[in-house]
Amino acid sequence: MTVSSSSSMDHPQLATTNSDLPTTILATVASTHNILLLVLFFFLAYLLKCIYALFIYPYHVSPLRHLPTPKENHHWLLGQMITLLSTPWMPYLYREWSRDCPDAPFLRILKIGQSETLIPNTITAYREVLQTKNDCFVKSEESRNGAAMVIGDGLPWAHGDDHRARRAVLNKLFAPQRMKACVPKIKAKAEQLCRTLAAKQSVPGDAVTVETELWKAVLDVGGIKSMGVDLDHLGSDASPLHEIFSATMRPSIRGHIERWTVTHLPFKQYLPLEAFSEFVRKCATARSVIRKHVQARRRAVNRGEKARDDADVLQAMVEATGLWDDEQVVEYILNFMVLGHDTTACTLVWALDTLARRQDIQDRLRKEINEMEEQSWAEIDRAHFLENFMREVLRVHCPVGWIPMVAACDVEISGVLVPKNTTLNLCPAMVNLKPEIWGPDAEEFDPDRWDRLEGEAGSAYAFATFHNGPRVCIGKALTLMELKMVIVELVSQFKMETDMEPLGLETPSFTLKPKQTLQLRLFDA
Ligand code: HEM
Structure with a gap:
């Protein structure tokens, strides 16, 4: 007790x-x-x-439940995701699905967790999304999380008045007068490309791989227009940006999976994912290369150095007070270079592949080029068959797969009420190949079709490769100038052939890339 x-x-x-x-x-x-x-x-x-x-x-x-929705291989949890991921090129699948409902304004795709995505399926729906009701659509935050680290947090994610103000400054740089200032530099790059390819052969007619050189030449032109400097990747074995962009834009399957996973998880930079860590390092290096140019230009502008006639994108952004700080300039320049690099280089590969297989087309082009007096830009720009050829390459081999957007408000498109937050996938490659627009031979490569366009094919919205409206590709004029000048130089110097089987498609890929490395036999023209 x-x-x-x-x-x-x-x-x-x-x-x-x-x-x-x-x-x-x-x-x-x-x-x-x-x-x-x-x-x-x-x-x-x-x-x-x-x-x-x-x-x-x-x-x-769902108010969208009545829209045509593909049913084959549909999984109760993953929807059409397995089918979409296992297809070599998503637009081809969309085109197949579109055949069953050619006039429906939208296709509805069910993805993971049966989440709905709409694919605009007619020119009218496309025009409303891109032009008349464009303010109701924005790029999703998810796409920004997934892509901005690789392609730069640039213009695609600006919206409304902010987008209009920035675009007004940048548009001026791609106006015809400003573009003319690029001609001598692009011509010099095209000539350098021809010399580099010729030097790869021990005797004329040797099969040489051309892909790396094309990619490097295009990147150099991107550097010239974006930052006013010839980075000369083409003349160098050590080409940091070329190596970085090739790696970040062409991840392995493991890289794709890791990237997709971390896009949907917080604290991505701290996750022990090997391929992803390497990718983060590469993205940082690309930014530090560009940052040096931005800082040098900022110092020059602060010293009072004025813009030249051939002012580049960097100059315009550094001079535009209040629109970009220097870190945003780095993001925008990276964005310009990456968006222009992959798309244009892929198109060039498909153009050369087509020429090497279609001697009839190559001969017609060469004839047109030989009839020019001095191959000036004015003559090249006027060349009728070259224009038709380039458009047909860009129509049939549209390098852009799909562009994700989100409805920022409830909006009616072609009689369908699209609720706020609905995801849309715009697919220019599908529109370009629709038989209802282009006729039963839509998939055939025929440059002469551009001389006999009828019905909807005559609409600006039928050729969707660069899109249209306020967000039309800002680099369209540069791309066409560059493609035409390089083709003119190559065709006037070389007769091109190839022994390769038809090229397959790289999978998975963000752009329409050939699976194999193109080899050409080059003979003196
Ligand atoms: C074959 C080459 C190219 C193709 C097929 C292509 C395609 C496209 C498409 C379809 C869009 C519109 C996206 C949308 O609706 O939001 C776009 C936007 C854009 N492109 Fe290109 N592009 C090409 C080359 C270039 C080049 C060379 C540059 C850089 C100089 C560039 C820079 C951009 C930028 C910055 C945007 C965003 C525009 C905005 O949102 O206002 N592109 N491109």
Whole structure:
């Protein structure tokens, strides 16, 4: 008793604990029970939400449920995702699906968790999204998270008045007068390309790979227009930006999976993902290369150095007060270089592949080029068959797969009410190949079709490669100038042939890339 009492007095807390023990245990059990009930409640609520999202909403509730939705190979959880990922080039699949409902304004695709994505399927729907109701559509934050690290957080993610103000400054740089200033530099690059390819052969007619040189030449032109410097990747084996862009734009399957995973997870930079860490390092190096040029130009502008006639994108951005700080300039320049690099280089590869296989087309082009007096830009720009050829390459081999957008408000498109937050995938490559627009021979390569366009094929929206409206590709004029000048130089110097089987497609890929490296036999023309 004494001991117990003295113990209680010495340790009052212990005494309380001992006397309340059953109550405490009961309270603990009750609270554990409550927690379990709560967990069960949340689990059931989540389960119901999943059942609703997977089996009820898309088929019985969604206002978009009446739109044509492909049914084959549809998975209850992943929707069409497996089919989409296993197809070599998504636009070809969209085109197949579109055949069953050619006049429907949209196709509806169900993806992971049966989430809905709309594909505009007619020229009218396309025009409304790109032009008349364009302000209602924005690039998604998800696309920004997934892509901006590689391609630069640039113009594609600016919206509304902000986009208009920035675009007004940048548009001036791609006006015809400004573009003329690029002609001598692009011509010099095209000549350097021809010399480099010729030097790869031990004797004329040797099969040489051309891809790396084409990619490097295009990147050099990108550097000239964006930053006013010839980075001369073409003349050098050590080409940091070329290596970085090739790696970041062509990830391995593992790289694709890791990138996709981290896009959807926070703290991406701290995750122990090998391919992703390497990718993060490369993206940082690309930015540091560009940053040096931005800083040098900022110092020059601060010293009062004025823009030249052939002002580049960098100069315009550094001079435009209040629109870009220097880190944003780095992002925008990276964006210009990456967007212009892959798309234009892929197109050039397909153009040369076509010429090497179609001697009839090559001969007609050469004839037209030989009839020019001095191969000036004015003559090249006027060349009718060259224009038709280039358009047909860009139509049939449209390098852009799809462009994701999101409805920023409820909006009616071609009689369909598209609710706010709906995801759209715009697919220029599908529009370019629709038989309802281009006729039954839509998939054939025929440059002369451009002389006999009828019906919808005559609409600006039928040739969707660069899109149209306020977000039309800002680099369109540069691309056409560069492609035409390089083709003129190559065709006037070389007769091109190839022994390769028809090229396959690289999978997975963001742009329409050949799987194999193109080899050409070059003979003196
Ligand atoms: C074959 C070559 C090219 C193709 C097929 C192409 C295609 C496109 C397309 C379809 C868009 C519109 C995206 C949208 O609707 O939001 C676009 C936008 C853009 N392109 Fe290109 N492009 C090419 C070359 C270039 C070049 C050389 C540059 C750089 C000088 C460039 C820079 C951009 C930029 C910055 C945008 C965003 C424009 C904006 O949102 O206002 N592109 N491109």
